[in-house]
Amino acid sequence: MRKETREYKFDWMLWNTFASAARLKSGTDKEFRTMLKYIPYFKGIVEVVLGTGEPGQKFIEICAQYMENLTFAKERGKKTAITTFCFSPSIFYAMDIVPVCLEVISVMMTFAYKRGTAEFLDYCNEAGFTETSCSSQRGTIGAYLAGIGTDVDMFVTDTPGVCDTNANAFSFAAAYLDKPFFQLDMPPDLTGTRSNEYHREDFKALIRFLEAQTGKKLDPERLKENLRELARQDEIIAELEDLARIVPSPVPVSYNMMVYASRFLFAGMPECTGVLESMRKVARENAAKNISGLSGGVEKLRAFFCYIDHYAQNMQFWQMLEGNGICYQGNILSHYWSPNAPYVADYHKEEVAYNIDMTDMDSLIDSLGMINSRMPMIKSIRGPYDAPNMWLEDTLALAKMYSADLIVYNGTPGCRNTWGMVKLLARDTEKAGYPTYIMYADAFDARVQSWEATEERFMEFLKVRRLV
Amino acid sequence: MMKEFFEAATALNNKFVTRWKLNGKKVVGYTCSYVPDEIFHAAGILPFRIRGFGAMDTTIGDTYFGPFICSLPKCMLQLAGEGKFNFLDGAIITPGCDSMRRLDECWRKAGKDIEGAIPPFFFHYGVPHKYSDYTVKWMTEETRRLIAAVEEHFSVKITDDDLTKAIKVYNHSRMLLDRFEALRTLDAPPFSGEDALAVILAGTTMPREEYNKLLEQFIADAEKTSGIRDRVRLMLVGSANDDVELVRVMEGGKAIVVADNLCFGSRFYSDQVDEEGDPVLALSRRYLGHNDCPRMYGDYRRRLEILTQKVAKAKIEGVILQNIRFCDLHGSENGLFERDMEARGIPCMRLEREYGPLVETGRMKMRVDAFIERIQQRRAVA
Numbered sequence: 001m002r003k004e005t006r007e008y009k010f011d012w013m014l015w016n017t018f019a020s021a022a023r024l025k026s027g028t029d030k031e032f033r034t035m036l037k038y039i040p041y042f043k044g045i046v047e048v049v050l051g052t053g054e055p056g057q058k059f060i061e062i063c064a065q066y067m068e069n070l071t072f073a074k075e076r077g078k079k080t081a082i083t084t085f086c087f088s089p090s091i092f093y094a095m096d097i098v099p100v101c102l103e104v105i106s107v108m109m110t111f112a113y114k115r116g117t118a119e120f121l122d123y124c125n126e127a128g129f130t131e132t133s134c135s136s137q138r139g140t141i142g143a144y145l146a147g148i149g150t151d152v153d154m155f156v157t158d159t160p161g162v163c164d165t166n167a168n169a170f171s172f173a174a175a176y177l178d179k180p181f182f183q184l185d186m187p188p189d190l191t192g193t194r195s196n197e198y199h200r201e202d203f204k205a206l207i208r209f210l211e212a213q214t215g216k217k218l219d220p221e222r223l224k225e226n227l228r229e230l231a232r233q234d235e236i237i238a239e240l241e242d243l244a245r246i247v248p249s250p251v252p253v254s255y256n257m258m259v260y261a262s263r264f265l266f267a268g269m270p271e272c273t274g275v276l277e278s279m280r281k282v283a284r285e286n287a288a289k290n291i292s293g294l295s296g297g298v299e300k301l302r303a304f305f306c307y308i309d310h311y312a313q314n315m316q317f318w319q320m321l322e323g324n325g326i327c328y329q330g331n332i333l334s335h336y337w338s339p340n341a342p343y344v345a346d347y348h349k350e351e352v353a354y355n356i357d358m359t360d361m362d363s364l365i366d367s368l369g370m371i372n373s374r375m376p377m378i379k380s381i382r383g384p385y386d387a388p389n390m391w392l393e394d395t396l397a398l399a400k401m402y403s404a405d406l407i408v409y410n411g412t413p414g415c416r417n418t419w420g421m422v423k424l425l426a427r428d429t430e431k432a433g434y435p436t437y438i439m440y441a442d443a444f445d446a447r448v449q450s451w452e453a454t455e456e457r458f459m460e461f462l463k464v465r466r467l468v
Numbered sequence: 469m470m471k472e473f474f475e476a477a478t479a480l481n482n483k484f485v486t487r488w489k490l491n492g493k494k495v496v497g498y499t500c501s502y503v504p505d506e507i508f509h510a511a512g513i514l515p516f517r518i519r520g521f522g523a524m525d526t527t528i529g530d531t532y533f534g535p536f537i538c539s540l541p542k543c544m545l546q547l548a549g550e551g552k553f554n555f556l557d558g559a560i561i562t563p564g565c566d567s568m569r570r571l572d573e574c575w576r577k578a579g580k581d582i583e584g585a586i587p588p589f590f591f592h593y594g595v596p597h598k599y600s601d602y603t604v605k606w607m608t609e610e611t612r613r614l615i616a617a618v619e620e621h622f623s624v625k626i627t628d629d630d631l632t633k634a635i636k637v638y639n640h641s642r643m644l645l646d647r648f649e650a651l652r653t654l655d656a657p658p659f660s661g662e663d664a665l666a667v668i669l670a671g672t673t674m675p676r677e678e679y680n681k682l683l684e685q686f687i688a689d690a691e692k693t694s695g696i697r698d699r700v701r702l703m704l705v706g707s708a709n710d711d712v713e714l715v716r717v718m719e720g721g722k723a724i725v726v727a728d729n730l731c732f733g734s735r736f737y738s739d740q741v742d743e744e745g746d747p748v749l750a751l752s753r754r755y756l757g758h759n760d761c762p763r764m765y766g767d768y769r770r771r772l773e774i775l776t777q778k779v780a781k782a783k784i785e786g787v788i789l790q791n792i793r794f795c796d797l798h799g800s801e802n803g804l805f806e807r808d809m810e811a812r813g814i815p816c817m818r819l820e821r822e823y824g825p826l827v828e829t830g831r832m833k834m835r836v837d838a839f840i841e842r843i844q845q846r847r848a849v850a
Contacts (some may be wrong), residue, residue, distance in 0.1 A: 128803020130796045132536070160597035160765050164566040165796050167597070167765050172800045175768035176807075183765050187606065188563070188594045194609060201602035384573050384592065416794065419534030420570025424577050440535075 001119045001126075001146060010120070010143040011150050014105065015067035017112050021046050022061045041114040044314035052252055055278040059258045062271040063108060070150055073098040079153045079214050082144070082173070084137070084166055085333070086375040087158045087184075090230060090268040091368060094223035095210050100152065102169070104264050106139030106444055107311045116313055117142070121445060129172050134414030135444035137169035145176055154180045154213050156206070158372055161186035162382045165414045182209040184372065188383040190390075191351060199369035200362075207365070224358050226268035227367065231356055233263065234338035236276040242342045243283045244329060245402060249302070250286030252293035253328045254318045255279050257309060260333040260376070292327070300325035301467055304404035306395040306425070307332050307411045307418060310439070310454065312446040320455050324468065329402035335394070337374040347397045352379075352389050385421040392428055399434055406467060408458075410439040413448060435465040469686055470663060476670035477712060480522060480547070481555050484674035488514050494557040494622060497587070499544065499571060500564035501731040502595045502759055504611065504751040506638050506741070509676055510630035511618055517672035517732075518559065519710045520544045522552070523824055528582075532574035538567040538794045539823040540708055545571060548585050549578050558589030558621070560614070565763055565797055589621045597765055599757045607752040615748070631747035637676050638741065644683045645671075645737040651687065653726050653782035656695020661704070661725025662715045668733055669710055699724040700843050701783055705775065705805065706790040706798040708732055708823075717829055718788065718836050722844075727782035729775055735760055762797040771801070772808055779814055786843045788836065790819040815843055 024032055024046060036043040049056040073080045078098050083089065085103040092099040110116040117135070120142030125131045127145045129138065143149045155174040159166040160183045167183060174181035184202050189195045207218055237259060244251045258275060266272035283293065292299045303326050310317035321328050337344060339353040354370035357363035373379065385391040399407055407429050409422050426436040439458065442448035462468045476482045485495060496508050497518040508515035520543025523529075528549035529542030547553055563569035572592050579586025594610050596603035615626050645668070651657065652664050659667075667686060671679050700723040704715065710732045715725055728734055739758035742750040760771050779787065787809060789802035799820065806816040817839040821828060 128800065128807055130791075130799035130803070132794050133796045133800065157765075161563065164763070168762070168796050168800055171762075171765040171768065172804065174766065175804050181766040183598060185597045185603065187596070188592065194606065198602060198606055205600065205602075386573065413536040414796070416537065416566035416796070417570070419536045420567055421573050422534055423532060424573055427577075 001123050005119050006146065006148055008148075009071070009150065010148050011067060011105070012071050014108055014112065015064060015071045017042065018060060018064035018067055018108065021050075022057070022064045025050055025057060041314070042112050044316070045111045048254060048315045048319065049258075052254060053282065055255065055258060055275060055282060058275045058278050059262065062262060062266060062275060065271055066104075066265045067108075069098050070100055074151055080150060082141075082152050082155045082170070084157050084159060084170070085264045086162070086377045087156065088267050088368070088371050088375055089264075090223070090226045090371070091206070091210065093267075093269055094226050095214055095216065095218055097210065097214060100150075101264055102140040103136040104261055106136050107261070109139060110312045110444055111314060114313070116446065117444065118447065120146070127176060129169070132414060133169060134163075134165040135412045135442055136414075137166060138414075139444050141169055141173050145173060152177070152179060154182070156182045156210075158184035158186065158375070158378060160184075161188065162378050163415070163417050165416055180209070180213060182206055186373065186378060186382045188387075190373065190379060190382065195373075196366075196369075199373050200366055203365050203369040203372070220361055220364060223364055223368075227356050227358065227364070229270060229273060230268035230371070231338075233267070233273055233276055234336065235340060236273070236280050237263075237334075237336065238338065238340045238342060239280055240276070240283055241330070241334075243287050245342070246287055247302075247403065248290075248292035248294070248299035249327045249329070250291065250293050251279075251283045252295075253321050254315070255283070255293070256328060256330045256334050257318065263336070294325060294327060295322050296325055298325050299327045301405045301462075302327045302329050302403055303406050303408055304329045304395070304399045304402055305331035305408045305410060306391070306399075306429075307409050307415075308443055309333075310410050310441060310443050310451075312442065312444050313451060316451050316455070320458070324459075324462075329404050330398070332380060332394070333376040335376060335398065336371075337379060343397055343401055346401055349389070349397075381417055385425050386428070391421070392425055395425065395429060396432055396434075399429070404434065406435045406437065406462075406465070408437045408439060410441065410443055412442045412444060435461075435467060437461045469682060469689065470666065472682060473663075473666045473670040473686070474712070476674045477666040477710075478521070480519070480552055482673060484678065485514065485516065485555055488675060489555055495555055496558035496560065496589065496618075497553065497556045498560040498562070499541070499568055500562040500595075501736045501761075502562050502564065502755050503560050503593060504755050505676070506631060506634035506747075506751055507611070507615055507618065507626065509634040509637060510626045511622060511624045513557075513618070513622065513624075514675055516556065517710075518544055518553065518556075520547060520823060521710050523547050526824070528578065529574075532578055533567075533570065536794055537570075538565070538792050540792055541567050541571040541574070543824050545574055545578060548575060549582050551584060553587070554584060556587040558587050558591070558618075560591050560593050562593045562595050564595075564761070565795070567794065589618075591617055596756065597763060598767075599764065604749070604752055604756060607756045608749050611748050611752050628747050631751070632743060635741045635743055635747055635750065637680070639743065641671065641676060641680050641683070642737045642740055644680060644687060647687050648683065648690075649727075649734060651690050654695060655783070656697045657724060657726055658690040658693035658695050660696065661702070661719055661728075662712050664725070665709075665712045665715050665728075665733065668736070669712070672732070672736070696724055700840050701726045701785045703727040703729070703779060703782065703784040703787045704733070704790065705729040705787055706802055707792040707795045709790070717833055720833070720837070720840075722837070722840050727778050727784060729760070729778065731759075731761060734778075762801040768801065768804055772805065775805065776809065776812065776814075779809070784814065785847070786815040786817065786839060788817050788819060788839070790821055792823045793820055815839070815846065
């Protein structure tokens, strides 16, 4: 790692970067344009995100807010917990713990810095962590291993039983830094008495762990407040998903990323609701005018990404879709299985949806357990890909619901779990009539495959399959 | 006798399996050391640890698995596709790790494409990733589910008495293996690490009663044998290794592997199963709680202490921390072991390798030799 990189706390740097970006539009347009010259790399995301108007502005603001919360957690007397994107942070907010979501912070860095997270990825290897592990966690955890982040108090993950490389990153870092560790373990079945009971007992153990770490009891009223806000967010997300079914889709391409990122950062908090409401407003207006959310205004193709997006580097992935008139119909990350989600009703998956029940503490814990066990990835890749309610069923249902013309898989080479079954999945989705493209890039590390090569291969697929 | 152990350790359909099948009895394979053999023994079925040993390429494995996957399950699938596991009447897949658990789907799909590639009984055995009262409860229920499935498919009845008898047979085996390990760690061990691995591996591929008899005889003979001296004492740790040749390469003429911490090694036989009370609960407790694999997240400190104790007991001079490429669980834990054990003055070497034919022998040998030289220099200074 370069000496300069160690000069400042990385999270403090990132907070400053996003806090400055959030203020860029506060001046005149001329001032804004002038400022862009001084941020030649970061301007790529600033232009795209702020170009979406109020939703983009609010999104950058909550990113800055998240980093501020983390940067000043200790000064404000709060505990910090390193956690993962597929862990609903509601319980942390209810217990006044500052969550530190590794994957979202990795994306912030790949968006903001030309070097992305390369130095932190590499530092993990220096510390003894395998280079073949998932880059989504390595990108940020390397900074903490190097001791250039805010002090962390604990590690909490819910990926054992779902994703080895994710769970292992937390387990490794907790051991390396000698910090407390807790895992929510996921059985291979989503539903049924055994799984429900397991989720419940596991979540109770988590609460005991968090209470021991913070020295505070869980306040049910704060938790209820968070869950009520979460339910409001669910309603907005459900409406956005419904709107995305209209042809042409009135939902701009970058909204999906802003939906899931906001949710990962501030589930059940007003910060997330604000971003969602502003996106819904624009999408409703577009729908009323029957116009496409694509900047070019013409929807040529509808693509469903069955796993994750491509974050390295900048926002070139979304720009590529925009530039080619490809309407982006979401990915695995933006589906939470709330009872009002359109795919729940359309495909009669009511038994799979979670319910928020605030009758008493036990029902609250059951609700949290259900929400968590239905988080993106946690729900759909815990069991065999072709089992009920798992990856294949979800992918085909969502592709059909969104009238997708093609399905795309993108992940990281570290994703042992999906690479173990993606060829089988693609075979089945092809049989179902969806041209399916497997991207071999690394979503978080452009050194594995340059963006130019990634884009060229993607376009080649569209041409070969006569989709364009 | 070593010949018999080597045959059982280096041939898939070995003579013990052939004889078993000729008697009209069934064989069920499993992929991970978290599966209790005792269940199959109690049902009169031979439990057989599935391996990838002998695969010469992975063309079939690569057809179903993606590229960034450990070569061990790919080799297993390769052998299945080539018909090398046609003697199996069943297979149990566990979520030992992500690569291994996806063997479930890949094997099932290969079974549709290649006639006879998949055994008629195929079962996914869900094993938790931590040890607590409710995870033991899950494991116990899962074990009962497995028992019920075996009973139904093979038309057998597995009673608690049958299980208790099987537990006793396997506990006897574990006791013998403890004696075997005590010999292995003597100042002058009576057998090499290569021989030791063959003895241990044989236990996973042959009927347990026969194995116990052979093992008793082996131990009795070994106790009378003069030992091997003046070799650098190594310990082998990390990813699954069922290849005696790998140990031979590492030992050369200069070193001896006197201890291990492998799932095909001491992790597999350490600790007895409680012979009192509910046998299913006892099996679940033992297999979930005493199987020190990094898949059990958050338990590193305990595993480090176990390893450190083994190092002291066996007077280890150097630890080889190996992992198969893409085995992040062992690869990462090896990184922690290296840091912490080197800090305690124990020389360590990390080695990443591919599973399968020893295509990297030269590179590996050169690194191990350099490591041995480092230890010899340390000896000279001392």
